[in-house]
Amino acid sequence: MKRLALLPPLLLWGLPAQAHPHVMVSVTSEVIFADGKVAAIRHHWTFDDMYSAFVTANLGQEGKDPTPQELQPVAQTNVESLKEFDYFTVPKLNGKKVVFGDPRDYSMTFDGKDKTATLHFTMPLKEATQSKLFVFQIYDPSYFVAFQFDKGEPVTLAGAPQGCSLSVSKPKALDSDESKKLNESFFSGLSPGSDFGAKLADRAIVACP
């Protein structure tokens, strides 16, 4: 009879929230300062080749790569639907969560060599703020999209005051308790808690004097 206990988890297996990421996004971001304050983040999100093919399907002229004009509607839809997901970006100023205003300067470009599409958009902070410590992470809590900072120089500062420094940190491995919690959440079908995405995401840290 004990084996019968296997049945409910077997059936709960069916819930869709826990597949693996289907879309990979390589991120580069600029932190834009105005008057010595953090004013905006400009994102450049490059999709993997398969998703790029999907999102640009039938948009270019016969045999040609799609142009930014042809991709503009896609950029707009993306940016609009990202709003509901807070742009997958979690910014913290001096330890406090800050909010974004409406995105601007959005566009999409297609790299004919790599066959990848890149979404560009600027996220202004609702109010520019003096910052000693500005931290942001980009992640999809549902893990459908796997965000990763680009190799090389993924984050740059634009117009930063003298003495500001920047670092990008990889997530530290989950401790065994946390791993257990995450695995249990699979079997119970309940959420492991919303902070897991944050724990597993890359983090950009801007420190200013």
Place this chain on the structure above:
Amino acid sequence: MLSRGAKWRLVVAVGLLALVCVAGEAMAQGAARNPFSVGVSEGGGQYTGVLGWIMSQQMAFERQMSGAVRAIRTTGAGFWTLAGISFAYGVFHAAGPGHGKAVVAAYMIANERALKRGLVISGLASLLQGLVAIAIVGVLALLLNATAQRMRDAAQWVEMASFAGIASFGGFLAWRKGRALLTALRPQAPALASRFVCEAVEGDETHQHGPNCGHFHMPDPSTLGKPTFAFRDAALTVITAGARPCSGAILVLVFSMAQGIFWAGVAATFAMALGTAITTGALATMAVLAKDLAMRLTGGQSSRRGEIIGRTLEFAAACLVLLLGLALLLGFTLAGV
């Protein structure tokens, strides 16, 4: 005055109606979709241990697929590489979560004892899943030059329909299995000389005894006269479990199309379906074995206790399908998001 049976039927009917209304309401509101979805609401997961390994394997295979498709285009070789990767992806993808398996497993518990049929159902459901993806991409993108947005809409529509299908199928099964359970629960005439009571159970026209006291169940009266009554349930299982395309198949198909070798995507999708069929088949087997074991441990269907346990199990499985369908329809992912 209503008889007890009729009252019960009324309660179930009203309950189901209420659930359908709630589900319809939720459908109208529409759940928030990931901005980068390809139309079907698959989340991801970052897990550790065995599950984490499964997840990372499928992700690795999905990444390799685009490389394999490119290799076919540039060198003409690599077909078997792509087929192999896609097959492995299918095996791992199905080993991860997905509602199709749940439907198949629940159906096996609720209905089937024949393992062979379970395997055929798993195979057909996987094949259907592949065919739906090919149809969406082939017809919309290749023939009609549809954009991503149109494909997404189509996939979403198919998905919603399949969720509704799961819920209705679950409701239908729960209704039937609930009746069977009630019948089994009804007190039976006390045994006289023998432990075995060989007479028709009052009120259950489906419960019949043969001349040698053999015990078998006839199909529902409504299905009498249709010799292939099991076929209907099996077909419903195939459709509800297999209607929703998987994102991986849609992506490899569109990518192949963009590379000018759509057929490679089709081949990859079939290889994926084969892999999925193997895993789903294994799960169906597990479901049948688990049920067999439960029946054996409780003395089999021939004892009253065994009968009740068996019926309870079937009813519970049917209810789970119903709940799963409703949960999917309502946009609950139960796992957060």
